[in-house]
Structures are given as C-alpha cells and as structure tokens.
Amino acid sequence: MNLPPFNIAAVERDTGLSKDVLRMWERRYGFPTPERDANGERLYPHDQVERLRLVKRLMDQGHRPGKLMGLASEELAALARRAPAPRESSSAAVDEKLDELLELIRRHDSVGYLLAMQQRLGRQGLQRFVQDTLAPLTHEVGKAWEDGRIEVFEEHLFTELTTRLLRQAIGALPAGSRPRPRVILTSVPEEQHELGLLMVESLLALEGAECVPQGTQMPVLEIVHAAEAHRIDVIALSFSIAFPQRQISGLLRHLRQLLPGHVALWAGGEGIKRATPLEGVDYLPLLADAAEATAAWRKAHP
Amino acid sequence: MNLPPFNIAAVERDTGLSKDVLRMWERRYGFPTPERDANGERLYPHDQVERLRLVKRLMDQGHRPGKLMGLASEELAALARRAPAPRESSSAAVDEKLDELLELIRRHDSVGYLLAMQQRLGRQGLQRFVQDTLAPLTHEVGKAWEDGRIEVFEEHLFTELTTRLLRQAIGALPAGSRPRPRVILTSVPEEQHELGLLMVESLLALEGAECVPQGTQMPVLEIVHAAEAHRIDVIALSFSIAFPQRQISGLLRHLRQLLPGHVALWAGGEGIKRATPLEGVDYLPLLADAAEATAAWRKAHP
DNA sequence: TCGACCGTTTGTCCTAGACAAACTCGCCGT
DNA sequence: ACGGCGAGTTTGTCTAGGACAAACGGTCGA
Numbered sequence: 001m002n003l004p005p006f007n008i009a010a011v012e013r014d015t016g017l018s019k020d021v022l023r024m025w026e027r028r029y030g031f032p033t034p035e036r037d038a039n040g041e042r043l044y045p046h047d048q049v050e051r052l053r054l055v056k057r058l059m060d061q062g063h064r065p066g067k068l069m070g071l072a073s074e075e076l077a078a079l080a081r082r083a084p085a086p087r088e089s090s091s092a093a094v095d096e097k098l099d100e101l102l103e104l105i106r107r108h109d110s111v112g113y114l115l116a117m118q119q120r121l122g123r124q125g126l127q128r129f130v131q132d133t134l135a136p137l138t139h140e141v142g143k144a145w146e147d148g149r150i151e152v153f154e155e156h157l158f159t160e161l162t163t164r165l166l167r168q169a170i171g172a173l174p175a176g177s178r179p180r181p182r183v184i185l186t187s188v189p190e191e192q193h194e195l196g197l198l199m200v201e202s203l204l205a206l207e208g209a210e211c212v213p214q215g216t217q218m219p220v221l222e223i224v225h226a227a228e229a230h231r232i233d234v235i236a237l238s239f240s241i242a243f244p245q246r247q248i249s250g251l252l253r254h255l256r257q258l259l260p261g262h263v264a265l266w267a268g269g270e271g272i273k274r275a276t277p278l279e280g281v282d283y284l285p286l287l288a289d290a291a292e293a294t295a296a297w298r299k300a301h302p
Numbered sequence: 303m304n305l306p307p308f309n310i311a312a313v314e315r316d317t318g319l320s321k322d323v324l325r326m327w328e329r330r331y332g333f334p335t336p337e338r339d340a341n342g343e344r345l346y347p348h349d350q351v352e353r354l355r356l357v358k359r360l361m362d363q364g365h366r367p368g369k370l371m372g373l374a375s376e377e378l379a380a381l382a383r384r385a386p387a388p389r390e391s392s393s394a395a396v397d398e399k400l401d402e403l404l405e406l407i408r409r410h411d412s413v414g415y416l417l418a419m420q421q422r423l424g425r426q427g428l429q430r431f432v433q434d435t436l437a438p439l440t441h442e443v444g445k446a447w448e449d450g451r452i453e454v455f456e457e458h459l460f461t462e463l464t465t466r467l468l469r470q471a472i473g474a475l476p477a478g479s480r481p482r483p484r485v486i487l488t489s490v491p492e493e494q495h496e497l498g499l500l501m502v503e504s505l506l507a508l509e510g511a512e513c514v515p516q517g518t519q520m521p522v523l524e525i526v527h528a529a530e531a532h533r534i535d536v537i538a539l540s541f542s543i544a545f546p547q548r549q550i551s552g553l554l555r556h557l558r559q560l561l562p563g564h565v566a567l568w569a570g571g572e573g574i575k576r577a578t579p580l581e582g583v584d585y586l587p588l589l590a591d592a593a594e595a596t597a598a599w600r601k602a603h604p
Numbered sequence: 605t606c607g608a609c610c611g612t613t614t615g616t617c618c619t620a621g622a623c624a625a626a627c628t629c630g631c632c633g634t
Numbered sequence: 635a636c637g638g639c640g641a642g643t644t645t646g647t648c649t650a651g652g653a654c655a656a657a658c659g660g661t662c663g664a
Contacts, residue, residue: 005556008648009549013491014521019648020616027651028614039623041648049523064658066613108532110514111477153516153528156488160515164473167466175413186458189315192494192519212412213462214455217494219316221351226455230410246615246656247311254307310617321617322647329620330645341654343617366627368644548625548646 006044008034015052022052029069054080060242061146080148098133098140105141105158106150113158117165126169127206130199134162135287138195142241142270159195166198170205179210181233181264181297184226186214188251193240196269200236200290207294220251224258234264234297236290239271248275256280266293308346310336317354324354331371356382362544363448382450400435400442407443407460408452415460419467428471429508432501436464437589440497444543444572461497468500472507481512483535483566483599486528488516490553495542498571502538502592509596522553526560536566536599538592541573550577558582568595 008019022042026032032052034042044052054076055068068076104113121129141158144150150158183204185197194216201211212230227235235255239248248271256265256278267275268284277283284293310321324344328334334354336344346354356378357370370378406415423431443460446452452460485506487499496518503513514532529537537557541550550573558567558580569577570586579585586595 005552005559010522010553010556014523018616021614023649024615039648053523064613108514151527151531152524153520153531156516156520156524157514160517164469164515168470168473171466171470212410212459213466214458215462218455218458220312221316221355222454222458225453229453229455250307251312254312257307320647323645325618326646341617366644 006046006049008042008044011044011049011052014049015056017052017056025065025069029065031069051076057146057148098137101133101137102140102144102150105154108154108157110157110161113161114165117162121165121169126173126202129169130166130202131287134166134195134199138162138199139270163194163198166195166202170198170202173202173205179208181294181301182210182212182230183234183236184212184214184223184230184232185236185238186218186223187216187238188223189217189219191239191243192216193238193242193269196238196240199287200238200268203287203290204236204294207291209294220255220258223255227259227263232263233301234266235259236266236268236284238269239267241270243269243271245271245274248272249278252278252281264297266290308348308351310344310346313346313351313354316351317358319354319358327367327371331367333371353378359448359450400439403435403439404442404446404452407456410456410459412459412463416463416467419464423467423471428475428504431471432468432504433589436468436497436501440464440501441572465496465500468497468504472500472504475504475507481510483596483603484512484514484532485536485538486514486516486525486532486534487538487540488520488525489518489540490525491519491521493541493545493573494518495540495544495571498540498542501589502540502570505589505592506538506596509593511596522557522560525557529561529565534565535603536568537561538568538570540571541569543572545573547573547576550574551580554580554583566599568592 006014008022011017011022012019022032026034032044032048034044034048037043051073055065058068058076058079059065063079068079071079101113101116104116117133120133124132141150141155145152145155185201185204187193187197197213197216201213204211212226212232214226218226223235226232237252237255248267252265252267259265264282265280266282266284268287268290272283273285275283282293284290308316310324313319313324314321324334328336334346334350336346336350339345353375357367360370360378360381361367365381370381373381403415403418406418419435422435426434443452443457447454447457487503487506489495489499499515499518503515506513514528514534516528520528525537528534539554539557550569554567554569561567566584567582568584568586570589570592574585575587577585584595586592
C-alpha cells in the first residue's frame with residue numbers, strides 16, 4: 001500500500017501543530033481535509049502535511065492562519081519566498097562576512113565552516129567571537145530559515161557544528177578564580193535551543209562565574225531540586241523566539257514562587273524581549289547583559 | 303496567593319503525561335483530583351504533581367497504572383526504593399569502577415568526574431572507552447535513575463559533561479581516509495537522548511565512515527530531504543528505552559517508504575531491542591553492531 | 605503621532621464515548 | 635512441569651462539538 005501513514009500523532013510530531021489545533025483548523029477553516037481509515041481516524045496525505053509545514057513557517061513569521069488558509073499553494077509559496085519583515089539592515093560590511101559563513105552551511109561544507117569559524121575565534125577572542133560573530137550569525141540563520149533560504153537539516157547541521165566548537169572553547173578556559181556566583185544554566189521543557197545557553201555560558205565563564213551546565217529541557221520542579229542540591233546562587237533560563245509567548249510569564253512566576261528567595265532568577269534569549277517585567281525576575285534581553293548581571297550580583301553579595 | 307499554578311499544560315510539561323492521560327486517569331481511577339479555577343479548568347496541587355512524577359517513574363520500570371493508583375504514598379515510595387527487576391549482575395569488578403564514577407556524579411563533582419573519565423579515555427583508547435566504560439556507565443545511570451538513586455538534574459549533569467568529553471574526542475580524530483559510507487546520525491522528534499548518538503558516531507568515525515551530525519529530533523520529512531541533499535548512503539536512528547514502543551515500528555515503516563531504495567536505514571539503541579524485524583531496516587541492538595554494519599555495507603557497495 | 609477602546613480571531617480547555625493494541629491469566633497439549 | 639494459544643481485562647489514544655480568555659487588528663479621539 002502506498003497510502004500515507006500520517007496519522008494525527010505523526011503530523012503533530014512533524015509539523016509541531018498540536019492535535020487540538022489540527023482538528024480545530026479542519027473544523028473552522030476547512031483545511032486540512034484528511035481522509036479517514038476504517039476506524040474513522042484521520043489520515044493526512046503527503047501534500048497536506050507539506051502544506052501544513054509551510055503554513056506553520058509562515059505563522060512563525062507573524063502571518064495569521066485565517067489569512068493563510070484561503071490562499072492557493074502558489075500564493076503561499078510566494079509569501080514564503082518574500083522576506084518576512086524588511087527590518088533595518090545593519091552595516092553591510094558585517095553582513096557580508098556572515099553571509100560567507102552562511103553560504104558554507106548551505107553548501108554543507110562542514111570542514112570549511114569549522115575552519116572559518118576557528119579562524120574568527122582565534123582572531124577575535126572568545127568574548128568578541130560570541131558577541132560579534134556567533135550572536136548575529138545565529139540570528140541570521142534564524143532569519144534564513146524563516147525565509148526558506150535554508151532547510152531544517154541545514155540548521156541542525158549549523159547548530160551541531162557550532163555547539164561543538166563552542167563547547168571546546170569553553171572547555172579550554174581556565175577555571176575561574178572567584179567561583180561565585182554559582183549559576184545553573186538550562187531551559188524549560190519544550191525549549192530545546194541550546195546555542196543561546198552555550199553563548200551565555202561562555203560569557204559567564206569569562207566573567208569567572210561557576211556554571212553548572214544542565215543541558216536543555218529541565219522540568220520546573222527539577223530546577224528547584226537542583227538549586228537546592230547544588231547550593232546555587234542564580235538560575236539562568238533561556239527562551240528562544242520560537243517558545244510560546246503565552247507560557248513564559250506564567251512559567252517564570254511559577255518558578256519564582258517555588259524557588260527560595262535567595263536564589264536569583266535570570267531570563268534571557270530572544271523570546272523574552274517582548275515579555276512584560278515581573279518582580280523577582282531579572283530580564284537579560286541581550287547577551288551583554290549577562291556580564292552586567294554578574295557584576296550586579298557580586299555587588300549585592302560581597 | 304499561594305495556590306498552585308499547575309494547570310494541565312504545566313503538569314504535562316513536568317511529568318511527561320499527556321493531557322489525555324491525565325484526564326483519563328481522573329475519570330477512571332479517581333486520581334489525580336485537581337481543584338478547579340473560576341473557569342472550570344484543572345489546577346493541580348503540588349503534592350499531586352510530585353505523586354504523578356513518582357507514578358510515571360514506576361511505570362517506566364514496568365509497573366501498571368491500575369495497580370499503582372490504589373496504593374498509599376508510603377507503599378509507592380517503598381516500591382520506588384526497591385530495585386525494579388533483579389536482573390543478572392555483571393562482573394563485580396566492572397561494577398565497582400562504574401560505581402566510583404557514578405558516585406562522583408552524585409556528589410556533583412564535575413571536575414573529579416571529568417578527570418577520571420579523561421584518564422580512562424587515555425588508558426583505554428576511544429573505542430574501548432566507548433564500549434567498555436561509557437555504554438555500561440550510561441546503562442548504570444539509567445538504572446540508578448529508575449531506582450531513584452540519582453535525580454533528574456544529576457542525570458542532566460552527567461549527560462552534559464559526558465557529551466562534552468565525547469565531542470572533544472571525536473573532534474580530535476583524524477579525518478577518515480575512506481569517506482564512505484556517508485551516514486546521517488540523528489533521532490526522531492520526541493527522542494532527545496543524545497549520548498547514544500555520539501557513541502555511535504565515535505565508533506563510525508573510527509571505522510572511517512563519514513558522519514553528518516544532525517543532533518536530535520529531526521522531523522521525518524526533514525530526514526528524507528537531508529538524505530537527498532547530502533547524497534547520503536545510510537540513515538542511522540537511535541531510540542532510547544524511554545521512547546514509546548508502539549510508535550517505533552510504524553515510524554520506521556513510514557520512513558522506509560519515504561526514503562529512496564538505495565539509502566540504508568539503520569536503527570539502534572536500547573529502545574529497539576524488543577522491536578520486531580522489518581524489511582529494509584537493519585537493527586543494531588548493540589553498539590558493536592555499528593562496525594559490522596559498516597563492513598557489510600562496504601562489502602555490498604565496492 | 606500616539607494611546608485607549610472594542611470586535612474578531614485563535615488556541616486551549618472542557619466532557620464523554622469508542623475502540624484497538626498490549627498485557628494477564630488460565631487452559632490445554634506435549 | 636513447561637510452553638504456546640485464546641479469552642478477558644487494562645490502558646492509551648482517538649473522536650465530536652462546545653466554551654471562553656488572551657491576543658490581535660483596526661478605529662476613534664486627543
């Protein structure tokens with residue numbers, strides 16, 4: 001049989017659209033229109049799954065489902081090709097260098113990419129490398145993905161190669177002479193962006209703070225346990241732009257309530273740039289804020 | 303207010319139990335018994351979430367929910383403390399060394415752990431290190447987590463430290479002289495165990511195969527795209543023991559159907575040890591099988 | 605040009621029922 | 635006594651449609 005074995009769970013896995021949303025769209029907009037198996041369960045044809053993935057990408061760019069659903073496939077594709085929002089372009093000189101790096105990824109030239117990055121790292125030093133190369137490059141990759149200029153697997157390759165490089169650089173740093181504050185770096189479940197965490201870790205390590213790396217996706221209650229067990233001063237969480245906005249503030253308030261008062265809570269990443277302030281939580285929208293926050297913490301805890 | 307802000311989505315995030323399951327248990331077994339907010343939505347008290355986490359852990363050990371629900375909290379705790387299944391214990395000498403490493407993790411002694419591991423790596427060489435130290439240690443950590451001997455955040459710390467070490471070791475390997483087969487190493491969405499992938503990658507790299515690292519959690523359709531774009535010979539997927547059994551065979555059959563015939567599909571990891579064979583898919587239940595599979599592939603493709 | 609308001613859009617939650625796959629247990633034949 | 639087979643039970647996931655709050659977009663007034 002060549003029938004598509006995309007049941008609703010498989011579509012959820014592959015598109016990131018929840019079952020509830022898939023059923024709701026069908027009810028409300030008349031798309032998708034899955035077939036049914038003998039048992040009345042939805043079976044999604046191949047092309048509809050592809051279309052759903054496209055719609056999801058456009059929604060991440062800020063488009064709204066109601067508008068997208070009515071469009072023909074060609075119109076969707078045209079929208080995807082167009083740049084999402086013509087933001088201000090930063091200095092062309094910088095962009096050109098970044099584009100070279102991006103181009104290496106697009107050509108799947110792992111070796112060339114690693115070489116180029118290592119050269120930049122050596123030339124700039126870790127701090128400037130992170131702030132001036134890696135942060136904008138990551139941003140650029142994100143935009144390129146939104147525009148459809150690179151594929152998911154190319155983004156995966158980028159992430160994988162870059163984390164390796166960065167981990168290596170962090171490992172080579174000398175141990176800090178002032179091992180305070182002790183910082184747990186992690187992210188909550190569903191948030192799997194690792195690169196942001198590593199960038200912060202390298203900056204904090206350069207400041208001489210002691211980082212307890214925990215990878216991504218720590219359940220909230222585990223974060224609390226870990227804070228107690230490691231005698232931690234700071235919990236630093238990273239939220240990527242892709243993380244559902246609506247969940248962030250509730251999550252932070254919840255965590256703040258569960259944590260002991262003497263543990264600071266820092267939230268950073270692209271995702272919190274539009275978040276509203278919250279008492280007891282420090283927002284670090286920019287990478288550079290990490291160094292300042294460390295200094296402030298030290299001032300308050302002599 | 304000190305009311306518990308655990309809504310059903312937060313409980314799903316923190317326990318890994320789906321909303322459907324949470325509601326079903328409530329209907330069927332009378333547990334959990336969340337309060338309701340003004341809007342009629344479920345609010346789970348703190349202690350019930352903790353109990354749900356415990357129940358989940360016991361279920362991962364093979365217990366069944368129907369039995370567990372009726373038990374008192376003390377009985378649950380007692381079950382958790384007992385070792386899950388008295389399997390055959392391997393040679394005591396090996397276990398003792400592993401226990402020392404495990405003990406370092408439990409004491410959160412990152413530096414000591416890395417040092418000890420690096421020594422073993424130097425002494426054994428990468429291949430034997432992976433097969434004789436890392437694989438059993440990972441297994442041991444998994445068992446320790448089931449027994450409640452280590453916490454989730456300790457497991458995260460273990461994973462994070464170990465992946466760093468292993469990535470570094472892989473990076474130091476010379477490039478293979480025979481860059482075939484070209485292998486994509488990854489896992490499907492929901493499967494985030496990274497260590498297994500890295501272990502395989504190091505063994506394949508030692509065999510001189512060329513690995514395209516893709517991290518974890520690749521959507522099925524992206525795997526297919528990547529296979530075409532990278533001109534790939536083999537897709538290697540890893541399934542941990544925690545991955546839902548029911549999904550595996552459907553997923554592999556689906557992927558096999560979508561992939562071009564000339565691309566081999568390898569499935570490995572603890573999760574596939576009990577899986578039933580499938581045409582066109584090679585099962586590699588043991589780490590050592592990776593080397594054999596590589597040799598077999600080369601024999602078939604001169 | 606900016607802020608406040610109001611209607612519309614959209615995701616998530618709700619209840620309750622059905623069924624298939626997985627597991628348990630007891631029977632029967634060797 | 636032991637292993638395979640069938641019937642019965644357990645369990646997760648799917649289905650349907652309804653409800654509502656938060657977020658968004660556009661309009662009006664300062």
